[in-house]
């Protein structure tokens with residue numbers, strides 16, 4: 023994960039790759055579950071990818087476990103980056119979504135919290 | 148459906164230290180799992196099903212296998228999660244035994260682990276106490292009385308130790324000796340956590356007194372670690388190795404807790420050192436294993452003893468000597484690595500306690516000793532039959548397994 | 557498996573939003589009722605398996621205080637931290653090993669004491685997803701629903717139709733928490749939007765409750781009145797939700813094929829008379845039709861439209877009302893097994909389906925049905 027976060031600080035998306043079967047993990051995983059090999063190769067992936075699936079959130083989870091209404095609904099998408107075998111779930115900053123839609127990651131290399139380095143996705147040209 | 152003979156053909160352990168910052172839970176488990184595959188000479192495709200468990204509140208991850216099981220090769224495989232507190236590792240090993248014995252699976256990997264540095268185990272244990280405390284407030288129990296139960300597992304252990312000492316003639320010197328014995332054994336075990344070669348009972352006696360009679364040197368550390376074992380049918384085991392460790396029997400027994408809980412569960416009438424449930428489980432396990440005289444037939448014991456007195460107390464409750472006799476057995480040297488009935492050659496839980504894995508590591512050590520894979524800590528005598536134990540809850544849940552170099556008849 | 561292990565008795569509490577009883581009391585109630593129904597004494601139990609979750613119960617070692625109420629005092633006891641259907645599986649393993657003859661299984665949870673969907677987030681990847689706060693059981697299920705709709709051409713009306721069917725069936729189930737005899741797709745589609753396409757009435761009804769099931773082999777099984785035999789079982793586990801295709805329930809398909817080969821089922825749609833599916837969200841029932849082989853892949857919606865899975869159809873699914881009417885997290889799969897058994901024995905009252913000889917029961921654990929287990933049960 024360190025390498026993944028450090029990469030985003032430099033504006034790069036780093037994924038781990040299994041030397042056994044070639045599966046590419048983003049977010050990175052240290053072990054490939056398909057062949058139980060250390061996924062220790064690193065590859066840089068493009069910022070672009072496709073929406074695998076999405077939802078429009080009208081609520082969010084409150085600390086008491088209930089779902090409280092959002093003032094403005096927001097899109098959450100599961101994106102498969104070009105060249106990746108796994109998906110990233112993140113906010114999608116777009117007027118609407120569709121399965122298969124082309125998107126690109128918006129990085130915020132200056133973010134204080136490493137979890138905010140990947141801030142959201144937006145529609146790609 | 149034919150009932151299968153069950154044997155252990157592989158054991159894997161991760162490195163055990165207090166804080167593994169270099170790996171996450173899934174990666175820590177992977178260390179044990181990959182070592183286990185290697186030990187058995189098997190691959191993930193050879194495994195029919197997985198049994199897994201830990202103490203979830205200790206890491207702050209609910210059902211960690213949802214996210215991590217891929218790391219142990221469980222992708223697309225049946226998986227069963229068993230968690231029973233301190234006995235978890237033992238219960239997971241039992242699950243491995245039953246899965247094979249039932250005939251539903253041929254080869255099963257059992258995986259148990261704990262990464263306490265991700266969470267707070269005392270907080271985890273306190274949720275046991277807090278839920279009870281809430282109930283006891285409702286029942287009008289004095290909060291001052293409850294305060295005595297604070298500090299995780301030490302609370303119950305203190306009463307148990309004094310009670311055991313009173314009924315057995317065990318002295319604080321015996322507690323010091325137990326600690327020294329275990330930590331010296333641990334020094335020979337590459338997978339142990341606290342290695343203290345040359346530690347003497349006198350050194351232990353100089354450590355801080357936590358609450359009489361328990362000193363800092365009598366208590367286990369908090370460890371990050373994982374253990375994996377592969378169970379298979381007797382038939383397959385004989386093809387894989389010349390020396391499998393057969394699981395002759397497993398048994399568990401749950402008693403009421405020696406502290407009052409919600410809705411009248413638990414009791415204050417049980418002496419926490421009585422451990423009736425351990426005796427019942429042991430008797431059942433010996434009966435299933437066809438063992439008539441455990442004192443003569445058992446060659447090695449791995450009681451689960453995070454506190455020094457528990458090694459002696461459970462040696463007795465596992466029916467390996469008369470009640471009250473364990474301190475003199477210790478004095479005789481019989482429990483040493485070169486003794487007649489070595490106890491905790493691994494160094495025991497007092498040296499290494501990755502809680503969810505600990506009770507499995509007892510079973511694993513018995514298997515390794517039978518297979519003769521223990522290197523420097525291999526006991527001198529030949530091990531034909533060994534008994535592994537675990538306790539959990541408020542020392543009211545006990546699990547026992549008997550392993551052997553020959554199959555069950 | 558031919559007449560080796562049978563379900564000989566069971567009991568459930570009513571499913572309530574906030575039961576006026578502790579979980580221990582609920583467990584005691586069902587354990588005693590099951591023993592009575594079996595005509596057994598506590599002493600005759602060989603082993604007890606409980607299903608509960610430390611996070612849901614808000615305490616470590618959640619089985620510790622269930623020793624007495626479940627009948628496990630000084631008995632061989634263990635706990636499965638998954639859906640209760642897995643606890644039934646573990647009891648089955650223990651009996652098949654030959655070491656035990658009679659097993660008690662209890663499952664419980666009380667939604668009134670845990671924080672709704674919060675414990676579910678603890679199942680997410682702790683290094684990334686959990687901390688980013690977007691995913692939870694409902695939003696993840698919405699991603700799954702959308703992926704499935706896209707892959708199988710299913711519509712929101714069809715998903716709403718499933719919810720309406722189950723709420724309608726629940727009206728004939730006296731234990732149900734949520735029911736609506738007059739429910740239709742339009743009513744479900746008018747309920748509050750949560751995460752599109754999932755609306756309030758497409759989610760299962762989290763609640764308080766407990767179930768107990770007694771399993772037996774040999775004489776205890778054969779001399780029981782109307783034993784329900786376990787003919788097959790299969791279970792499987794899939795990858796973490798961002799690392800698999802959410803559009804299919806692959807591990808359910810895998811579990812079903814293992815179960816069918818044990819039970820000798822070649823054509824599930826004609827050989828199975830009734831199914832109880834653990835649908836945490838309405839769309840999962842449609843996905844299950846496909847994974848269980850009731851219809852070809854991609855035809856879940858059409859199969860539903862055909863009416864086959866209605867209570868008067870050729871293969872009724874969730875005659876009880878399913879998890880839409882009550883979802884006790886660690887006992888929901890047990891409730892499915894109990895309903896299937898009641899239908900086989902002809903004890904289902906107003907919702908009884910005629911001529912049920914072979915029934916299927918399903919349980920699931922994890923986000924987006926990551927782990928699945930399938931039982932096939934049969935009468936004489």
Ligand SMILES: [Zn+2]
Nearest residue numbers: 040043054057
């Ligand atoms: Zn690979």
